[in-house]
Amino acid sequence: MDLIIPTISQGLLWSLLAIGVYITFRVLDIADLTVEGSFPLGAATAAACLVAGWSPIPAMMAAAFAGMLGGIITGILCTKLKIPALLAGILTMIALYSVNLRIMGKANISLLQVDTVFSLYAIPGLELSQMILVIGLIAVIITAVGCYLFFGTEIGAAIRATGCNPHMIRANGVNTDITVILGLLISNALVALSGALVAQANGFADVGMGVGTIVIGLASVIIGEVLFGTRSFKNCLLSVILGSIAYRAVIAIVLQMGMPPNDLKLFTAILVAAALSMPLFQAKLNKRKAAKD
Amino acid sequence: MLRIEDIAKTFNPGTITEKKALKGVTLHLEPGDFVTVIGGNGAGKSTLMNSIAGTFPVDRGKIVIDGQDITKWPEHKRAKYIGRVFQDPMMGTAANMQIEENMAIAARRGKTPTLRWSAPVAQREFFREQLKTLNLGLEDRLESKVGLLSGGQRQALTLLMATLVEPKLLLLDEHTAALDPKTAAQVLSLTTDIVHKRNLTTLMITHNMKDALACGNRLIMLHDGKILIDVKGEEKKHLTIKDLLAMFEKAAGSELNSDALLLS
Ligand SMILES: Nc1ncnc2c1ncn2[C@@H]1O[C@H](COP(=O)(O)OP(=O)(O)OP(=O)(O)O)[C@@H](O)[C@H]1O
Ligand SMILES: [Mg+2]
Numbered sequence: 001m002d003l004i005i006p007t008i009s010q011g012l013l014w015s016l017l018a019i020g021v022y023i024t025f026r027v028l029d030i031a032d033l034t035v036e037g038s039f040p041l042g043a044a045t046a047a048a049c050l051v052a053g054w055s056p057i058p059a060m061m062a063a064a065f066a067g068m069l070g071g072i073i074t075g076i077l078c079t080k081l082k083i084p085a086l087l088a089g090i091l092t093m094i095a096l097y098s099v100n101l102r103i104m105g106k107a108n109i110s111l112l113q114v115d116t117v118f119s120l121y122a123i124p125g126l127e128l129s130q131m132i133l134v135i136g137l138i139a140v141i142i143t144a145v146g147c148y149l150f151f152g153t154e155i156g157a158a159i160r161a162t163g164c165n166p167h168m169i170r171a172n173g174v175n176t177d178i179t180v181i182l183g184l185l186i187s188n189a190l191v192a193l194s195g196a197l198v199a200q201a202n203g204f205a206d207v208g209m210g211v212g213t214i215v216i217g218l219a220s221v222i223i224g225e226v227l228f229g230t231r232s233f234k235n236c237l238l239s240v241i242l243g244s245i246a247y248r249a250v251i252a253i254v255l256q257m258g259m260p261p262n263d264l265k266l267f268t269a270i271l272v273a274a275a276l277s278m279p280l281f282q283a284k285l286n287k288r289k290a291a292k293d
Numbered sequence: 294m295l296r297i298e299d300i301a302k303t304f305n306p307g308t309i310t311e312k313k314a315l316k317g318v319t320l321h322l323e324p325g326d327f328v329t330v331i332g333g334n335g336a337g338k339s340t341l342m343n344s345i346a347g348t349f350p351v352d353r354g355k356i357v358i359d360g361q362d363i364t365k366w367p368e369h370k371r372a373k374y375i376g377r378v379f380q381d382p383m384m385g386t387a388a389n390m391q392i393e394e395n396m397a398i399a400a401r402r403g404k405t406p407t408l409r410w411s412a413p414v415a416q417r418e419f420f421r422e423q424l425k426t427l428n429l430g431l432e433d434r435l436e437s438k439v440g441l442l443s444g445g446q447r448q449a450l451t452l453l454m455a456t457l458v459e460p461k462l463l464l465l466d467e468h469t470a471a472l473d474p475k476t477a478a479q480v481l482s483l484t485t486d487i488v489h490k491r492n493l494t495t496l497m498i499t500h501n502m503k504d505a506l507a508c509g510n511r512l513i514m515l516h517d518g519k520i521l522i523d524v525k526g527e528e529k530k531h532l533t534i535k536d537l538l539a540m541f542e543k544a545a546g547s548e549l550n551s552d553a554l555l556l557s
Contacts, residue, residue: 154397
C-alpha cells in the first residue's frame with residue numbers, strides 16, 4: 001500500500017521522458033538514442049546549477065536548455081550531415097557522457113544538502129513523497145497541455161506530417177530538416193527536464209543514470225498505447241503518461257514478487273521486445289485464423 | 294511559364310550502376326499548356342518531373358518558372374510554384390492525419406508555418422465546398438484520418454490539395470496508374486476538369502496512350518533520356534496511335550516496344 005504514492009510520483013516524473021520518446025519514436029518516426037545522454041545531461045546540469053546556488057526553477061530551465069542543445073546536435077547530424085538517425089543519436093549520447101562528467105566535475109553529485117524544487121516549495125503538512133507527487137503532477141499537466149497546443153499549430157502539424165510522410169510535407173513547401181531538428185529539440189528538452197526532476201527526487205545526479213532510459217521510454221509508450229488507446233493526439237499523450245505510471249507499477253510488482261533489482265533492465269528489454277513484436281504475431285495469428293475459416 | 298534548358302541527370306556517376314537518365318532535355322511551356330508525357334519504362338519521365346520538382350539537383354542546365362530561375366532551389370522552396378500528385382496514392386497525403394489537417398497544410402503550400410492554430414474552424418466551410426467538387430462524399434468526413442480512404446479517394450484528395458493554392462505548374466506522375474480502371478477514369482476526368490477550369494499549366498505522365506492523345510494540347514514522348522516526339526496544337530488533336538507508332542519508328546529507327554505502353 002505504501003508503495004502506491006512513490007510509484008505514481010516516479011511514473012509522473014518519468015512520463016516527461018516518455019512524452020519525449022513518444023515525440024521522436026511515434027511523431028517523428030525516429031528511434032532517438034540521444035535520450036540516454038540527454039536524461040543524465042538534464043540531471044547533471046540541474047545538479048551543478050543547484051550546487052552552485054541557483055534556485056530550482058532556473059536550474060531546471062538550464063537543464064531543459066541543455067537538452068535542447070543535445071537534440072539540435074543529433075538533428076544536425078542526421079539532417080545536414082545525413083548520418084542515419086540511429087547512429088546520430090548514438091554519437092550524441094556517447095559525446096554527452098563526457099560532457100556530463102565535465103558538467104558535474106565527478107561521477108555523481110549529491111543533492112541532499114541543497115534546496116530542490118520539492119523541498120523549496122514544500123507545502124506544510126505534506127511529506128517529501130507527497131510533494132513529489134504534487135510537483136510531478138504540475139509538471140506533467142503543463143507539459144501535456146503545452147504539447148497538445150504546440151502540435152496543433154502550423155509548425156506542430158508540419159512536424160507531425162514530417163514523421164508521417166516527408167514527401168508530402170516537402171511537396172507542400174516545408175523544410176523537413178528544420179522540422180526534424182525542432183522535433184528532436186523538443187523531445188530532448190523534455191527528457192532533460194525529466195532527468196532534472198528525477199535527480200532532485202532521488203537526491204543525486206549520476207553519469208550512469210541514463211543507461212536504459214530509451215527502453216524505459218519505449219516501454220511506457222507501448223504499454224500506454226496498448227492499455228489506453230491511440231484514438232487522437234490528446235488520447236496518445238494521456239496514454240503515454242498513464243503508460244509511464246503503469247510501467248512503474250509493473251516494476252514495483254515484479255520487485256515485490258522477489259525479482260532481483262539487477263535483473264530489471266533485462267526484464268524491461270524483454271518486455272519492450274515482446275511488445276514491439278506483437279503486431280507481427282498478431283498478423284500471423286490473424287492469417288492462421290483466416291486460413292481456418 | 295516553364296522553361297527547361299538542356300537539363301541532364303546521371304544517377305550513380307562513375308560506378309557500375311551509372312545511369313544517364315536525362316541526356317539533355319529542353320522544353321518550353323506556355324501558360325495554360327497541358328502536356329501529356331509518354332515513353333517506355335526507364336525513359337526518364339519521372340526523372341524529368343523530379344528534376345523540375347527539385348527532388349534532386351540536375352547535373353547541368355537550367356529550370357525557369359515564370360521568369361524565376363529555380364535550378365538551385367531546394368525541393369521545399371519550389372513547392373511555392375509547383376503542385377504535385379505522385380504515382381503512389383500514399384505519397385501525396387499524411388495518412389495519420391485528418392482530411393482537414395491535410396487540407397490545412399495544402400492550403401498554405403509554400404508559406405513558412407507559424408504558431409497559429411493549424412486547422413482553424415473558420416476554414417472548414419471552404420474545405421467542405423472544395424471537397425464537394427470531388428463528388429466522393431468526403432465533405433462529411435473532414436475529421437477522418439486520410440489513411441482510411443481508398444487509393445482513388447486519396448489520389449483525388451491529393452489532386453485537390455495540389456491545386457488548392459493555385460500552382461504555376463502542376464506535375465502529375467502517372468497519378469492514375471495505381472488505381473483500378475474505373476477509378477482511374479474518374480480521377481482522370483477530375484484532373485482534366487480542374488486543369489481546364491483553372492487553366493493550369495500541367496505536365497502529366499501517363500502509360501496510357503489513349504489518355505495521352507485524348508488529354509491536353511501537347512504531347513511529348515521521351516526515349517532514352519531525350520525528347521523524341523513533340524506534337525502540339527492542331528496536329529496533336531488529330532493524332533492517332535498509328536501516327537505515333539510511325540513517328541516513333543522514324544525517329545528512333547526501331548520499332549516501339551509496345552509492352553511498355555498501353556496501346557488501348
Ligand atoms: N534514384 C535513382 N537512382 C538510380 N537510378 C535511378 C533513380 N531514379 C531513376 N533511376 C534510373 O533512371 C532511369 C530513368 O528512370 P525514370 O524513373 O525516370 O523512368 P520512367 O520513364 O519514369 O519509367 P517508368 O515508366 O518505369 O516510371 C531508369 O533506368 C531508372 O532505373
Ligand atoms: Mg516513372
